[in-house]
Amino acid sequence: MSDHDFYTEPTAADLAAIEAEEPLLAAEFAWAVAEVELLAAINRGRSCELDVRRVRRAEHAVIRETFALVNRLNRSPSPRRVA
Structure with missing residues (x-):
């Protein structure tokens, strides 16, 4: 494999796949932030029910975004899944 093969630009299909996954990635990031904030509150000794609910x-x-992504992928035909 040459260096050129390794550093190619993403294709339009690659960018579309990333865009389709963006809501799930944002939800996962928000989940990680909420968990870090809860752990920080516990460490300070000031956690509350609101932190847990968050x-x-x-x-x-x-979970919602995972199901939504799966539904979107199942509805749209993919060039890779040609029968």
């Missing part, structure tokens, strides 16, 4: 809502958002 993590739970973020978890549910990740």
